[in-house]
Amino acid sequence: MSLTPSNGSARRAYDGVVMCAPVTIPYVRYSTDTAHWWIGRALHQLTGTAGIRPRDIDGLVLSSFTTGADSAVGMTQHLGLSPRWLDHVPMGGASGIIGLRRAARAVQNGDAQFVAVVAGDTNHVDSFRKTLSSFSRFAQDAVYPYGSGGANASFALITRNYMNMFGAKREDFGKLCVAQRDNALSIPFAMMKKKLTLEEYMKARPISDPLHLFDCVMPCAGAEAFLVCREDVAKSLGLPAVRVLSTIERHNSFPDDPIQYRGGWAMDVEEFWQMAGVKADDVDLLETYDDYPVIVTLQFEDLGFCKKGEGKDFIRQHTFTTDGTFPHNTSGGQLSTGQAGAAGGHLGITEAIRQLTGQPIGKPVQDAKIAVVSGFGMINYDRGLSSGAAVLARAS
Amino acid sequence: MTEPLKRPKRKDPLKRTQQPLYPQSVRSRTAHGLTKAAAEGRFELQTCDDCSTVFYPPRDACPNCLSDRVPFRPVDDNGKLIADTTIRTSTDPYFRERTPWRVGLTKLDAGPVILSHLHGDVLEGQRVRLALKLDKGGAPVMIALPEKDTPNMADDPHLREMTCDPKFRRVLITDGRTPVGQAMAKAFSDAGANIVFVGIADPWKPFPGQDELKKIERVEIVALDVTDSESVTEQAEQNGGRIDIVINTAEHIRAGGIMQRHGVTVAREEMDVRYFGLMRLAQAFGPAMRGRGADGVNSATAFVNLLSVHALMNWPQYGAYSAAEAASLSAAQCLRAELRSGGVRVMNVFFGPLDTEWFQTVPPPKVTPAALAKAVVQALQHGLEDVFVGDIAEDIRARLAANPKALERELAG
Numbered sequence: 001m002s003l004t005p006s007n008g009s010a011r012r013a014y015d016g017v018v019m020c021a022p023v024t025i026p027y028v029r030y031s032t033d034t035a036h037w038w039i040g041r042a043l044h045q046l047t048g049t050a051g052i053r054p055r056d057i058d059g060l061v062l063s064s065f066t067t068g069a070d071s072a073v074g075m076t077q078h079l080g081l082s083p084r085w086l087d088h089v090p091m092g093g094a095s096g097i098i099g100l101r102r103a104a105r106a107v108q109n110g111d112a113q114f115v116a117v118v119a120g121d122t123n124h125v126d127s128f129r130k131t132l133s134s135f136s137r138f139a140q141d142a143v144y145p146y147g148s149g150g151a152n153a154s155f156a157l158i159t160r161n162y163m164n165m166f167g168a169k170r171e172d173f174g175k176l177c178v179a180q181r182d183n184a185l186s187i188p189f190a191m192m193k194k195k196l197t198l199e200e201y202m203k204a205r206p207i208s209d210p211l212h213l214f215d216c217v218m219p220c221a222g223a224e225a226f227l228v229c230r231e232d233v234a235k236s237l238g239l240p241a242v243r244v245l246s247t248i249e250r251h252n253s254f255p256d257d258p259i260q261y262r263g264g265w266a267m268d269v270e271e272f273w274q275m276a277g278v279k280a281d282d283v284d285l286l287e288t289y290d291d292y293p294v295i296v297t298l299q300f301e302d303l304g305f306c307k308k309g310e311g312k313d314f315i316r317q318h319t320f321t322t323d324g325t326f327p328h329n330t331s332g333g334q335l336s337t338g339q340a341g342a343a344g345g346h347l348g349i350t351e352a353i354r355q356l357t358g359q360p361i362g363k364p365v366q367d368a369k370i371a372v373v374s375g376f377g378m379i380n381y382d383r384g385l386s387s388g389a390a391v392l393a394r395a396s
Numbered sequence: 397m398t399e400p401l402k403r404p405k406r407k408d409p410l411k412r413t414q415q416p417l418y419p420q421s422v423r424s425r426t427a428h429g430l431t432k433a434a435a436e437g438r439f440e441l442q443t444c445d446d447c448s449t450v451f452y453p454p455r456d457a458c459p460n461c462l463s464d465r466v467p468f469r470p471v472d473d474n475g476k477l478i479a480d481t482t483i484r485t486s487t488d489p490y491f492r493e494r495t496p497w498r499v500g501l502t503k504l505d506a507g508p509v510i511l512s513h514l515h516g517d518v519l520e521g522q523r524v525r526l527a528l529k530l531d532k533g534g535a536p537v538m539i540a541l542p543e544k545d546t547p548n549m550a551d552d553p554h555l556r557e558m559t560c561d562p563k564f565r566r567v568l569i570t571d572g573r574t575p576v577g578q579a580m581a582k583a584f585s586d587a588g589a590n591i592v593f594v595g596i597a598d599p600w601k602p603f604p605g606q607d608e609l610k611k612i613e614r615v616e617i618v619a620l621d622v623t624d625s626e627s628v629t630e631q632a633e634q635n636g637g638r639i640d641i642v643i644n645t646a647e648h649i650r651a652g653g654i655m656q657r658h659g660v661t662v663a664r665e666e667m668d669v670r671y672f673g674l675m676r677l678a679q680a681f682g683p684a685m686r687g688r689g690a691d692g693v694n695s696a697t698a699f700v701n702l703l704s705v706h707a708l709m710n711w712p713q714y715g716a717y718s719a720a721e722a723a724s725l726s727a728a729q730c731l732r733a734e735l736r737s738g739g740v741r742v743m744n745v746f747f748g749p750l751d752t753e754w755f756q757t758v759p760p761p762k763v764t765p766a767a768l769a770k771a772v773v774q775a776l777q778h779g780l781e782d783v784f785v786g787d788i789a790e791d792i793r794a795r796l797a798a799n800p801k802a803l804e805r806e807l808a809g
Contacts, residue, residue, distance in 0.1 A: 129487040133420050141427040142453035145419045145537055146511050147497040148488030149481075156481035157501050157511075160520075164479070209482045255459070258478055258503045381453055382501060382511060 018241035021050040021227040022350035026189035031221035035066040038120035042223035059085035059112030063095035063119040063342040085112035092377025096345035097388030103228035120223030121341025138381035156208035159294040161259040168312040173293035174201040179320035184332025186362030191338035222340030240357035245391040246275035264387035265302035276391035284368040287348025289376040290333040322363040356394040398548040416689030417490040418533030426454040429468035430536035434528040435781035440468040452508040475504035512538035529558035532739035559779035560698040563588040565640035575765040577645040583769035595620025622646040622673035632680035649754035653715035666720035686738030705746040705789040748788025
């Protein structure tokens with residue numbers, strides 16, 4: 001099957017490729033272990049879940065901010081793997097989707113049989129500040145010296161502008177945060193498991209106006225992984241699996257927008273649904289990248305669940321709880337589960353695989369067949385540069 | 397509206413002195429193009445020579461056409477503040493003790509969107525002017541200022557972190573015997589300095605202008621001879637803990653080159669005043685200033701060297717003098733590195749021939765002591781680091797940038 005998207009080039013479908021064996025190593029706020037430890041735990045559990053030996057992993061996609069001088073290459077020796085296909089995807093919250101894209105093509109083309117897509121980061125007491133000050137050259141030259149408010153300050157500006165442009169209110173963002181907290185209540189490893197009320201959200205201490213405490217994710221340590229292989233291989237291993245209907249990826253979209261009010265998804269949304277062969281209405285659950293609720297709202301709009309600027313109305317129409325209307329970030333998202341560095345972009349993927357294969361950790365989304373997972377990452381100067389999304393479907 | 401600064405009260409000697417901190421000051425090599433512009437008070441951004449695109453943050457290729465011909469050039473500093481935020485939690489110790497701290501995004505008329513510090517009088521949605529300043533660590537930063545000057549705007553606490561305004565500060569002028577020293581005393585008194593200490597070597601020896609100097613408000617004559625280590629140390633022991641700005645006006649100007657002199661006596665005197673003198677001042681006053689870089693409204697803020705522009709290129713008519721000035725400049729660069737950790741700025745002021753007796757035979761244009769003093773005060777108010785005063789100084793600077801070899805030959809006469 002091939003498709004002809006708006007740019008005229010054909011997109012080949014991901015026939016015969018599946019994702020399976022979702023793994024989450026429970027998060028902790030601070031860890032004295034290294035990223036290597038977290039990644040090692042994730043791969044160990046992945047092989048156990050899949051019923052394969054570590055040496056069977058012949059493809060690896062790694063994402064991490066805290067491996068120090070070690071790239072994915074160093075990690076192969078550290079962990080005793082000898083893959084014939086290796087990728088290092090340092091794209092923050094977009095890494096999960098982009099890792100999936102790379103892995104799916106490798107498997108489809110026979111370059112590798114078992115590609116482990118893994119992300120893990122540690123969080124030492126001082127790692128967050130160090131990551132911020134040296135995150136990118138633009139961050140060093142033109143962001144960190146301005147108050148050193150980190151991503152909070154950058155997204156505060158994006159949030160302020162969005163509210164000014166479209167009339168969204170803090171209450172709208174609050175509703176998303178409260179719903180995600182409800183979803184997190186059934187997730188044992190969520191960093192924040194205490195019920196949150198809208199009143200508590202509104203009264204929380206300000207961080208960088210208009211952002212308040214519950215608009216911000218909590219940095220933590222953790223790891224996420226999943227396996228990409230052929231559908232027949234997954235079947236022979238007895239692994240419940242999901243198919244990949246379509247994917248998109250974009251970097252540095254809309255560079256002429258003075259402030260970010262749309263992400264790269266908006267450039268590729270047509271192709272996204274065309275390739276998937278389903279409509280936004282067919283989606284049973286959505287896992288967005290929720291570093292800040294304004295970015296969730298952009299994803300609702302840019303992925304076509306509502307029109308640009310109508311995010312606030314869409315929010316007012318739905319509950320976003322796992323058992324409600326429009327189930328969204330059903331494991332609590334990063335806002336409640338915590339942001340385990342680069343693994344934040346994989347959290348929604350492992351959750352979607354679990355929901356679609358009927359093995360959720362928390363509450364199930366009833367009869368979930370189609371899920372959309374979205375990633376977003378790398379605020380380099382004034383905006384997030386990388387975006388991606390995938391439509392996933394229960395295999396048979 | 398900016399709340400006017402209040403005259404600081406006498407410091408409680410039992411109170412702990414706040415230790416100086418500064419924001420992260422590491423920059424890419426290309427971003428030091430901003431340092432250069434900020435040091436001289438210009439607003440410059442990279443502008444593509446091939447397609448004229450103006451862009452920011454600093455890059456090594458034009459984001460419109462990929463050209464690498466992307467020099468920093470003066471650009472229109474006007475724009476609109478499109479979004480602001482008040483940072484209330486910061487990971488950096490310097491900002492942490494200064495929150496809430498406002499920053500915002502300005503869309504410049506010239507094109508780029510710039511994240512900057514905000515003056516207290518600018519509001520979201522308003523027209524603003526962006527300025528490039530050096531922060532406490534000497535790193536270049538942007539600040540959005542009101543489109544038109546507002547009352548007491550220099551007193552804004554964020555802006556004052558990036559300037560060395562003499563208002564309410566205590567100044568030491570190292571030599572008050574010279575016309576330049578006396579003009580400085582007047583200018584700093586007029587600029588609102590709390591005390592203007594004026595150093596006089598051998599105070600029992602009368603000098604021209606003495607009576608006028610004493611009449612200037614808030615001037616306090618003190619004994620100081622920069623060629624005498626003991627004198628400098630004694631003065632630092634008496635007043636060093638409350639001196640916020642040092643203006644080194646000690647001069648030793650003699651015409652002549654190096655070949656047709658008898659011996660090295662004059663040259664040694666020049667070096668004693670200009671090079672060893674600076675070293676004595678640095679050793680006696682520097683450590684206390686470095687420790688007081690965050691000491692409230694009247695924190696230590698600047699060490700100013702007055703230098704002949706011929707420190708940058710020898711002028712054989714005043715060849716030995718030029719050499720001593722060059723030595724002084726080199727020492728000042730060292731002192732700049734040493735005072736940086738205290739947030740204390742070393743400002744080098746390069747002047748052309750002065751309208752004083754030692755340049756009697758030199759034709760105009762010349763710089764009057766009053767003009768030099770005014771320039772120094774203004775440069776401190778703007779927080780500059782390198783200042784060129786007078787037509788000759790500007791001319792030498794431009795020719796040096798264009799072709800140093802041509803300048804060397806032409807100055808040889």
